[in-house]
Amino acid sequence: MSDMGRRYRHVRSSLMDRMPKPGDLISAFSVQPGRCFRMIYSDMLQATHCYEPPVWKGSWKDVKGRTWYVEACQKQEPKVSTR
Ligand SMILES: [Zn+2]
Numbered sequence: 001m002s003d004m005g006r007r008y009r010h011v012r013s014s015l016m017d018r019m020p021k022p023g024d025l026i027s028a029f030s031v032q033p034g035r036c037f038r039m040i041y042s043d044m045l046q047a048t049h050c051y052e053p054p055v056w057k058g059s060w061k062d063v064k065g066r067t068w069y070v071e072a073c074q075k076q077e078p079k080v081s082t083r
Contacts, residue, residue, distance in 0.1 A: 020045055025076070029062070037070035050076060 020026075026039040026047050036050035037060070052073030060070045062077045072078060 029070075031068055031070050033071070036066070036073040036076060037072065038072065039078040052076070 020041045022043045024041045029037045036047040036054045042048040053072035056072045056077040
């Protein structure tokens with residue numbers, strides 16, 4: 001047990017800084033009616049839709065400048081003008 005603990009700590013020290021955590025935002029997104037468009041890491045660190053119910057609807061521009069009509073939860077509401 002103490003051996004395992006040492007090995008684990010060693011891995012953590014080199015990897016944990018950039019390891020994703022459950023709930024972290026993923027740069028990818030997915031537009032789906034009735035769902036927040038943001039993708040997050042699930043408890044298994046797999047990409048999944050944000051669990052929060054969408055409360056915001058509007059157009060949103062991705063990094064390539066393409067405009068999407070999306071729904072987002074309160075937490076991840078895009079900081080853009082909707083006018
Ligand atoms: Zn969300």
